[in-house]
Amino acid sequence: MKRLKDNETYPxxxxxxxxxxxxxxMENTFSCQFCQHLFTADFSQQLLTMMDSEISLSWYWNGKQWSSPQRQGMELGWEYAIAGLLFVLLPSLIVGTGAYLFPPVPGTPLAWLPTAWTILTAITHCGILLWLITEYYQFPVRLYLQARWQQRS
Ligand SMILES: [Zn+2]
Structure with missing residues (x-):
């Protein structure tokens, strides 16, 4: 555990x-040598806010990593991983079981629907889960991709 303070390096x-x-x-100002973004730090609240962004982005330093400021002190434990897994698996399983127990008549126009529906259920629930994860860690997907793109060119 290390606190957010001056003269230190953070990911x-x-x-x-x-x-x-x-x-x-420059007091309370941090910068990344890689993506060149500027941040202002609030040491009393352990917050880092991005200065050069049109949308307000800030992160809370929990001693090990960054997370969303709205979730201060909340640690993601294994129970969240299980809940997340069930969230994806259960609906897909229910839809899939339904399709398996009541199979459509082969060759009918909508025979593909139950399978497609099962896959769609899994994909959408995966999507919701991914969204929740990026929201939790305040992971700026677009900025991350931009930085990666600049790195390559
Ligand atoms: Zn960076």
Missing amino acids: CPVCRSGNVTSLFM
Whole structure:
């Protein structure tokens, strides 16, 4: 556990490849040497806010990693992983079981529907889960991809 303070290095919450360090002679200001984004730090609240972004993005430092400021002190445990897994598996399983128990007549126009519906259920629930995860970690997908793209070109 280390607190957010001056003269320290932290993983960059945007590109997740670089590190953010405090700028020389500039109080409460951090920058990433990799994606070049600027951040302002609030040490009393352990918050890092992005300065050069049109949308307000901030992260809460929990001593090990960044998370959403709305979820201060909330740790993601294994029970969340299980809940997440059930959230994806259960509906797909129910829909899939239904399709298996009451199979459509082969060759009828909508015979593909139960299978497609099962796959669709799994995909949408996966999507919701991924969205919840990115929301929890305040993972800026677009900025991350931008940084990755710039790295390649
Ligand atoms: Zn960065």
